[in-house]
Amino acid sequence: MTKALVSVKGLTKHFLMPTGGLFNRTVTQIRAVDGVDFDIAPGETFGLVGESGCGKTTTGRLILRMIQATSGSVSFNGEALLTLSDDEMRTRRQQMQIIFQDPYGSLDPRMTVSQIVEEPLRIHRIGDRATRARRVTDLLDVVGLRKEYAHRYPHEFSGGQRQRIGIARALALNPKFIVADEPVSALDVSIQAQIVNLMMDLQKELGLTYLFIAHDLGVVKHMADRVAVMYLGRIVEIASKASLYGSPQHPYSQALLAAVPIARPSVRQKLTVLSGEIPSPSRPPAGCHFHTRCPQALPRCAQEAPTLQEVRPGHQAACHLLAPIAQ
Amino acid sequence: MASIDSAASLNEVNALPALGAPPTPLWRQLLRHRLFMTGATILLLMILLAIFADLIELRSPEKMQVRLRFKSPDWPYPLGTDNYGRDIYSRLVHGARLSLSIGFAVALVTGIVGTAIGVAAGYFRRLDGPLMRLMDALMAFPAILLAIAIAAALGPSAMNAVIALSVVYTPRTARIVRATVLVVRETDYVQAAKACGARDRWIIWRHVLPNSMAPLIVQLTFIFAYAILAESILSFLGVGPPPPTPTWGNMIAEGKDYLREASYICFFPGLAVALTCLGLNLLGDGLRDVLDPRLRVQIG
Amino acid sequence: MVDPILELKDLRVVFGSHGREQIAVDGVNLTLAAGEVLGIVGESGCGKSLTALSILGLVPKPTGRIACGEIIFKGTDLARSSDTEMNEIRGKDIAMIFQEPMTALNPVIKIGEQIAETIRVHEGLSRQAARQRALSLLERVGMSNPRQRIDQYPHELSGGMRQRVMIAIALACRPKILIADEPTTALDVTIQAQILALLKDLQRELGMAMILITHDLGVVAQVADRVAVMYAGRIVEEGTAIEVFEAPAHPYTRLLLSSIPALDQDYVRLQTIAGMVPSLANLPSGCRFHPRCPDARVQCAKHSPRYTELGVTHRAACLALTGYQSND
Numbered sequence: 030m031t032k033a034l035v036s037v038k039g040l041t042k043h044f045l046m047p048t049g050g051l052f053n054r055t056v057t058q059i060r061a062v063d064g065v066d067f068d069i070a071p072g073e074t075f076g077l078v079g080e081s082g083c084g085k086t087t088t089g090r091l092i093l094r095m096i097q098a099t100s101g102s103v104s105f106n107g108e109a110l111l112t113l114s115d116d117e118m119r120t121r122r123q124q125m126q127i128i129f130q131d132p133y134g135s136l137d138p139r140m141t142v143s144q145i146v147e148e149p150l151r152i153h154r155i156g157d158r159a160t161r162a163r164r165v166t167d168l169l170d171v172v173g174l175r176k177e178y179a180h181r182y183p184h185e186f187s188g189g190q191r192q193r194i195g196i197a198r199a200l201a202l203n204p205k206f207i208v209a210d211e212p213v214s215a216l217d218v219s220i221q222a223q224i225v226n227l228m229m230d231l232q233k234e235l236g237l238t239y240l241f242i243a244h245d246l247g248v249v250k251h252m253a254d255r256v257a258v259m260y261l262g263r264i265v266e267i268a269s270k271a272s273l274y275g276s277p278q279h280p281y282s283q284a285l286l287a288a289v290p291i292a293r294p295s296v297r298q299k300l301t302v303l304s305g306e307i308p309s310p311s312r313p314p315a316g317c318h319f320h321t322r323c324p325q326a327l328p329r330c331a332q333e334a335p336t337l338q339e340v341r342p343g344h345q346a347a348c349h350l351l352a353p354i355a356q
Numbered sequence: 357m358a359s360i361d362s363a364a365s366l367n368e369v370n371a372l373p374a375l376g377a378p379p380t381p382l383w384r385q386l387l388r389h390r391l392f393m394t395g396a397t398i399l400l401l402m403i404l405l406a407i408f409a410d411l412i413e414l415r416s417p418e419k420m421q422v423r424l425r426f427k428s429p430d431w432p433y434p435l436g437t438d439n440y441g442r443d444i445y446s447r448l449v450h451g452a453r454l455s456l457s458i459g460f461a462v463a464l465v466t467g468i469v470g471t472a473i474g475v476a477a478g479y480f481r482r483l484d485g486p487l488m489r490l491m492d493a494l495m496a497f498p499a500i501l502l503a504i505a506i507a508a509a510l511g512p513s514a515m516n517a518v519i520a521l522s523v524v525y526t527p528r529t530a531r532i533v534r535a536t537v538l539v540v541r542e543t544d545y546v547q548a549a550k551a552c553g554a555r556d557r558w559i560i561w562r563h564v565l566p567n568s569m570a571p572l573i574v575q576l577t578f579i580f581a582y583a584i585l586a587e588s589i590l591s592f593l594g595v596g597p598p599p600p601t602p603t604w605g606n607m608i609a610e611g612k613d614y615l616r617e618a619s620y621i622c623f624f625p626g627l628a629v630a631l632t633c634l635g636l637n638l639l640g641d642g643l644r645d646v647l648d649p650r651l652r653v654q655i656g
Numbered sequence: 657m658v659d660p661i662l663e664l665k666d667l668r669v670v671f672g673s674h675g676r677e678q679i680a681v682d683g684v685n686l687t688l689a690a691g692e693v694l695g696i697v698g699e700s701g702c703g704k705s706l707t708a709l710s711i712l713g714l715v716p717k718p719t720g721r722i723a724c725g726e727i728i729f730k731g732t733d734l735a736r737s738s739d740t741e742m743n744e745i746r747g748k749d750i751a752m753i754f755q756e757p758m759t760a761l762n763p764v765i766k767i768g769e770q771i772a773e774t775i776r777v778h779e780g781l782s783r784q785a786a787r788q789r790a791l792s793l794l795e796r797v798g799m800s801n802p803r804q805r806i807d808q809y810p811h812e813l814s815g816g817m818r819q820r821v822m823i824a825i826a827l828a829c830r831p832k833i834l835i836a837d838e839p840t841t842a843l844d845v846t847i848q849a850q851i852l853a854l855l856k857d858l859q860r861e862l863g864m865a866m867i868l869i870t871h872d873l874g875v876v877a878q879v880a881d882r883v884a885v886m887y888a889g890r891i892v893e894e895g896t897a898i899e900v901f902e903a904p905a906h907p908y909t910r911l912l913l914s915s916i917p918a919l920d921q922d923y924v925r926l927q928t929i930a931g932m933v934p935s936l937a938n939l940p941s942g943c944r945f946h947p948r949c950p951d952a953r954v955q956c957a958k959h960s961p962r963y964t965e966l967g968v969t970h971r972a973a974c975l976a977l978t979g980y981q982s983n984d
Contacts, residue, residue: 093551095547095550095551118553119553120553122551122552122553123552123553126551126552127547127548127551129544129547129548130544131544134543134544134545135543135544135545135548136545137545137562137563137566137567138567139566139567140562145545148549148552148554148562149552152549152552152553152554152558153552153553181378182378184379185378185379195548198548202552
């Protein structure tokens with residue numbers, strides 16, 4: 030297998046929140062990301078899906094060192110990232126960028142489009158004013174915005190156009206790796222399709238690697254090569270998209286896929302496969318986090334947390350019901 | 357091969373209608389706002405009085421003519437004379453200079469120091485506690501009493517009045533700036549800059565400050581008004597700029613003993629203070645109206 | 657059809673002051689039969705939420721108002737009813753649930769109290785009786801530990817539970833019509849499935865009519881009997897769910913359906929709709945969709961298409977269906 034571009038091992042993030050009333054102040058530990066392992070190969074799109082509280086957004090930010098990890102390691106191009114100094118990290122940041130979910134909050138309302146897109150270049154003191162202006166024009170062109178828009182302000186644009194500006198900014202430094210944190214969730218359906226197509230075109234043209242975080246399983250299936258499913262801070266399944274969508278192994282993945290409403294009225298689904306609420310990340314169930322809602326839970330599941338193991342070629346799952354393939 | 361695919365993508369976008377005309381710029385919106393323009397006109401009038409005081413005075417503001425004491429408002433003393441026979445009108449226009457300067461200076465100092473403290477407290481978590489407790493301590497004193505105490509301790513002068521009032525009003529601006537900084541700090545665009553490796557200095561200068569200014573500016577117009585009022589109180593109590601240099605405050609102070617016989621000595625400077633404060637309040641309200649909706653997020 | 661329980665005739669909702677008005681809902685005609693589920697789909701800005709709000713007289717004043725049209729319910733025109741008359745209807749005959757349960761619930765009142773309030777206002781029950789009803793409602797909407805939760809505050813509940821509380825409040829007085837405005841958009845997929853199943857269940861049990869507004873075509877397909885597709889303030893296609901999804905006649909409907917990546921299909925490239933939704937201030941002439949329509953011709957910019965009947969229940973507004981002859 031080609032060497033991974035991004036390699037994550039045992040990545041953990043615990044948040045400490047002060048709770049309790051005036052007289053019994055305690056600290057609650059929220060295990061937002063609880064020991065996560067995966068590799069992303071160069072040029073691939075790695076999808077990360079899950080519902081609220083699963084830790085997918087936090088994982089993306091941990092990889093980029095936008096949040097401090099509690100433990101674990103992240104390596105990029107073979108180099109360990111979490112132990113680098115701030116200055117060393119700063120240079121590495123040119124290779125890894127992020128696209129945000131909210132097109133309305135991700136652009137500084139007081140800056141023009143060209144100022145926003147060239148900011149990464151100015152931060153790293155790349156080029157002079159003329160070269161930067163040319164680069165901005167090129168970037169706007171690549172994302173499909175007219176260059177006359179460079180002097181307008183974000184509030185003059187629609188959601189889809191703002192996302193394009195955000196993508197142009199992410200590309201400014203020629204990164205190899207982009208964390209796309211729900212980049213199309215806040216957009217209308219017809220615009221989602223435009224942005225998804227744009228991202229895939231850019232990936233082909235520029236050889237980008239994506240970590241694509243989303244909750245819309247249909248979009249992830251289209252964009253991703255491999256997909257990991259997260260639940261309450263842990264990865265429960267990783268597989269190629271064909272394998273995951275074709276034969277999901279983990280009960281949670283199965284329930285998740287079955288719950289997506291199909292746009293075909295003649296196929297009436299039984300939508301409720303999973304009952305109960307998603308537990309709070311501050312009080313995850315013992316053993317396997319999913320056992321409280323799992324229709325097939327065994328007594329063992331409440332005591333022992335399952336580890337991620339290969340249950341089919343290229344397909345890993347963390348579930349006591351599944352037998353790992355013999356070595 | 358790749359270019360064909362992105363051409364398809366471009367075709368999707370070329371069907372986009374061109375952006376409409378840019379929305380009305382801020383200054384034009386302000387010009388259309390009636391309250392703002394009323395306030396601005398009043399303030400401008402006062403400023404002009406102050407600037408051209410030398411030209412529009414009728415006689416020297418300090419010239420005492422004891423034989424002409426307590427003349428009612430009538431030509432050639434349109435606003436009358438005070439207990440020393442000085443022309444109230446000329447004193448009024450000269451007083452504008454000092455009163456307005458003090459108000460402006462306080463607003464300026466409060467703005468700068470308050471922003472520095474507010475940004476430090478809002479952006480750096482470790483500084484937040486100590487700085488804001490200091491601000492809380494200052495705010496615990498009733499503003500005027502604190503100002504009087506400081507001004508009395510330092511001695512009566514215009515400069516000391518400015519210092520005293522700045523100390524009193526800075527916590528208010530610091531709080532407002534801190535509140536905005538707390539919000540701006542968590543926005544995605546600041547996170548984006550951090551993801552690029554921007555240093556704190558860069559983020560504060562290019563993102564935090566520009567986005568924190570709007571509420572501050574509105575607050576500063578109100579502080580300008582408070583300062584003018586407070587200066588008149590300080591002078592009234594004798595801890596402001598000392599006579600014979602006229603300020604609206606010390607004119608009221610000197611006239612207070614003669615309220616029954618010659619109320620006009622207090623009335624005109626009092627009216628001037630009231631009008632200026634009104635003008636500043638209208639200005640601030642107008643600014644707030646125009647600035648606030650722009651900060652509101654558009655609903656898709 | 658049998659006498660409809662609700663009828664919208666030529667409804668027009670505008671925003672802004674005279675001289676600079678923008679028409680957000682432009683001549684909408686809809687009927688709702690008793691006990692049926694009508695889905696209104698469209699992207700943001702198409703006017704679907706406003707249509708629903710205007711039924712209950714909740715259009716934000718003073719910026720917005722109903723400019724013309726009728727909303728006939730039980731023989732009365734709701735568009736012309738006074739606030740007092742509307743208050744009688746809201747919550748009792750017609751109820752509404754919203755997208756964001758956190759903002760729709762009062763954060764400082766216990767949820768049991770909020771449910772009981774509707775009951776006491778409309779039916780005049782005593783505190784005890786209303787609380788009993790609230791408890792049984794919580795059970796009916798599938799709330800876990802209802803005896804404990806009835807005294808909790810909204811912030812102590814998860815999104816799905818809050819939505820159940822909103823449904824309980826809405827159904828407290830057994831309304832004839834439930835308007836659900838994006839009820840599951842803010843919820844996770846597995847919770848959405850639970851809430852949709854609950855809504856379907858309750859709707860059938862109470863024999864309620866439901867108007868379901870959403871942008872999620874999957875949700876509409878699974879829940880609605882009839883569907884209306886809105887674009888830029890107008891209904892462009894209307895029919896039974898099967899008709900609209902399996903034989904879409906309007907280009908917008910067709911493109912919208914094909915731009916969603918389905919789970920059981922593979923795509924090389926997603927189908928998109930070129931351009932973007934027009935702003936209300938700059939609506940295209942003639943057919944509003946024509947600048948983005950791959951089948952558009954010259955006539956489409958000149959004439960606004962009328963409805964072409966494609967069947968007893970199916971109609972669409974597109975000139976292509978009449979051979980591009982204007983049917984003004």
